[in-house]
Amino acid sequence: MKNTVPKIVNLKNERVISMMTAYDYPSAKAVSEAEIDIILVGDSLAQVVLGHDDTLSVTIDEMLHHVKAVTNAKPTSLVVADMPYMSFHSTPKETLYNASRFIQEGKADAVKLEGGSKRKNMIEALIDAEIQNSINGKKSGIILKLNSLTSNRFIDKLYEASNSGVKIQLIIRGICCLIPNLKNLSENIEVISIVDKYLEHPRVYIFENDGDKKVYISSADLMTRNLDNRVEVACPIYQEDLKKQILDTIQISLMDNVKSRLINLNKQNKFVENKNKKVRSQWDTYDYFYKINR
Numbered sequence: 001m002k003n004t005v006p007k008i009v010n011l012k013n014e015r016v017i018s019m020m021t022a023y024d025y026p027s028a029k030a031v032s033e034a035e036i037d038i039i040l041v042g043d044s045l046a047q048v049v050l051g052h053d054d055t056l057s058v059t060i061d062e063m064l065h066h067v068k069a070v071t072n073a074k075p076t077s078l079v080v081a082d083m084p085y086m087s088f089h090s091t092p093k094e095t096l097y098n099a100s101r102f103i104q105e106g107k108a109d110a111v112k113l114e115g116g117s118k119r120k121n122m123i124e125a126l127i128d129a130e131i132q133n134s135i136n137g138k139k140s141g142i143i144l145k146l147n148s149l150t151s152n153r154f155i156d157k158l159y160e161a162s163n164s165g166v167k168i169q170l171i172i173r174g175i176c177c178l179i180p181n182l183k184n185l186s187e188n189i190e191v192i193s194i195v196d197k198y199l200e201h202p203r204v205y206i207f208e209n210d211g212d213k214k215v216y217i218s219s220a221d222l223m224t225r226n227l228d229n230r231v232e233v234a235c236p237i238y239q240e241d242l243k244k245q246i247l248d249t250i251q252i253s254l255m256d257n258v259k260s261r262l263i264n265l266n267k268q269n270k271f272v273e274n275k276n277k278k279v280r281s282q283w284d285t286y287d288y289f290y291k292i293n294r
Contacts (some may be wrong), residue, residue: 040080062101078109195259
């Protein structure tokens with residue numbers, strides 16, 4: 001029986017709802033036969049299928065082509081079409097027209113619009129708490145592991161935290177628009193980048209919280225496109241053993257002196273060099289989990 005929006009809503013209180021991404025007829029067939037509840041035709045097809053550099057480049061017509069391919073498979077799953085960038089950022093009338101094309105032409109069951117302002121407020125509140133702790137003489141600190149940091153709003157907020165005495169350690173694999181170690185601005189901020197054999201994609205937020213660390217995992221980089229134009233998720237880690245594992249692996253990354261590069265004003269990207277024992281974080285992280293799971 002075909003899944004509908006009301007049916008999916010009713011399932012929320014009964015069990016976990018499953019969802020998978022599909023971009024074409026055969027993958028939609030396979031997902032449907034696996035009895036997955038929802039198929040998302042995501043804008044990630046821009047990179048995965050079309051070879052674009054980012055998801056911002058995909059057009060409505062390109063998305064529609066793949067939505068049609070998925071719905072032609074007549075899946076029992078609810079088909080959700082991801083509305084691409086700038087298809088819902090103008091007037092309500094234009095947004096409604098673009099959404100109707102996915103329903104009428106693409107035969108999608110629903111559309112997905114993205115935006116993350118609530119996530120932004122949550123992160124700001126956590127940073128503000130660290131600022132207040134520092135001012136009050138309590139333990140404070142922030143560690144963030146991200147793919148990219150480009151949001152002016154959060155860069156300014158981290159500068160504010162640094163000027164309030166909060167020690168900040170950033171592990172930024174890709175783009176970093178924050179400049180560390182500037183007098184009267186970012187003297188308490190250190191930024192490293194680790195690029196090694198395997199692609200790292202976690203986003204981790206750690207807040208000292210006066211010694212009772214708060215640890216979050218998230219889908220969101222601190223980028224305007226993530227925070228303003230996408231639906232992103234962050235969740236706290238309460239289970240102590242999992243929390244310890246995340247803290248331990250982040251510490252391994254911070255100790256990397258093989259593949260870690262120091263980000264600074266001069267854009268030198270020099271490798272971190274010290275006399276400490278050699279730590280290649282990807283290798284050492286593997287060893288860490290191997291030892292605790294054997």
